Amino acid sequence: MLTDRRTVLADAAIDVLAEHGMRGLTHRAVDRSANLPPGTTSAYYRTRQSLLTALVRRLVALDQAELEEAGRRAPAPRNPAELVAGITAFTERRLTGPGRHRSLARYACAIESVHHPELREILTPRDNTAREAVRAFLAAQDLPDADERTITLLTCVDGLVFDRLINGGPVTEKEIATLVTAALH
Numbered sequence: 001m002l003t004d005r006r007t008v009l010a011d012a013a014i015d016v017l018a019e020h021g022m023r024g025l026t027h028r029a030v031d032r033s034a035n036l037p038p039g040t041t042s043a044y045y046r047t048r049q050s051l052l053t054a055l056v057r058r059l060v061a062l063d064q065a066e067l068e069e070a071g072r073r074a075p076a077p078r079n080p081a082e083l084v085a086g087i088t089a090f091t092e093r094r095l096t097g098p099g100r101h102r103s104l105a106r107y108a109c110a111i112e113s114v115h116h117p118e119l120r121e122i123l124t125p126r127d128n129t130a131r132e133a134v135r136a137f138l139a140a141q142d143l144p145d146a147d148e149r150t151i152t153l154l155t156c157v158d159g160l161v162f163d164r165l166i167n168g169g170p171v172t173e174k175e176i177a178t179l180v181t182a183a184l185h
Contacts, residue, residue: 008034009041010058013051018101022108027051049116056109056122059102064128066093071129077137080184084177087157090130091171094161103165125154141184153183 012034017025027041030051034040045051070090077083093099106123113120125131134154139146156179160171 005040006044006054007058009036009044009051010054013041013055014059014062014105015101017055017108018104022112025052025055052109052112052116052119053122055105056119059105059109060122062102063106066099067128067130071131071133074130074133076133080177080180083134083137084173084180086133087176087180088171088173091157091161091164091176095164095170100165103161107162107165138183143184149183153179 009030012030013025016029016033020029025048027045027048028038030041031038041051045054070086074086075082077086094103109119110123113123131150131154135146135150138149138153143149157171157176160175160179164171
């Protein structure tokens with residue numbers, strides 16, 4: 001199946017943003033990254049803002065697809081150790097390969113959304129099967145505020161991913177275990 005040209009351009013924009021930062025995200029850079037003739041990106045996305053919006057929509061779509069698949073593929077955690085293992089594996093995917101590129105682009109877009117609220121609306125975390133698995137596990141522990149604990153836990157995990165993107169290294173199982181223990185108490 002041939003990929004839609006707009007999708008190719010949005011994927012290339014994610015790569016450019018991850019590799020060169022917000023200043024490096026130009027129509028020409030996206031054309032080069034996508035191996036398309038000069039002016040192609042401009043023909044599809046006339047303004048930088050429309051290109052950025054397309055990039056964010058694609059980024060969210062890819063992230064949501066990954067999270068949905070992870071939630072379907074992995075069995076529901078039965079104990080804290082399984083939850084820790086699942087979250088640790090997730091952080092590894094966010095710090096390596098295509099997941100690293102998307103993470104770098106996501107954080108750059110999050111900062112940009114301070115100045116462009118329409119991007120913030122697109123970036124807002126969505127419900128997905130992986131998030132629901134964490135929430136259901138916490139709720140099964142008879143915690144009265146499982147929704148808030150889920151948000152806090154996953155926000156802390158997100159912070160660790162952000163830290164490791166900047167400072168290097170993996171998020172360790174011990175770190176995740178500490179966060180899960182805190183969420184359970």
